[in-house]
Amino acid sequence: MGKRYEIDPLTNYTVDENGCWIYQGRKDAYGYGQVWWRDRDWRAHRAFYTHHKGEIPNGLFACHTCDNPPCVNPDHIFLGTNNDNIQDCVSKGRQNSSRGIRQHSAKLNPAKVVEARRRHAAGETTASLARAFGIVESAMYKIIRRITWKTAEQDLAASSATASDKEGA
């Protein structure tokens, strides 16, 4: 890879037991990694996300599903607005009014979230569900408690309603 030198700062992490990539370089006052990349300073998790998944649209927050500020695992980061009310993001005070665009980790979607809540209601533990869905337990806890994915049921209903709307009414 000819541009190898450019991504080297983005290999400076260790992996913990939750699958979090713990950034090993500089950290800011909030515990977020800081990295010099593409000729400027980045919050490390934003740089890793951008490098692995693509540019972060203006106005969106890069939020952790794992609630672990030094984590730079792109699969633990999703883009959200402040409507998602993720403390991780809101606590920065970078209020922004962009809304309507949400790109969560590919591991989750409204159907999966609804399924997880249904299985939890049926007695399955948060830890077991976290393993089944490939996310950390703290993230599953937030889903079950509706701290995240508050509108999953409506989102799912809306997407299936468009397909069957008015049919056979």
Ligand SMILES: [Zn+2]
């Ligand atoms: Zn993580």
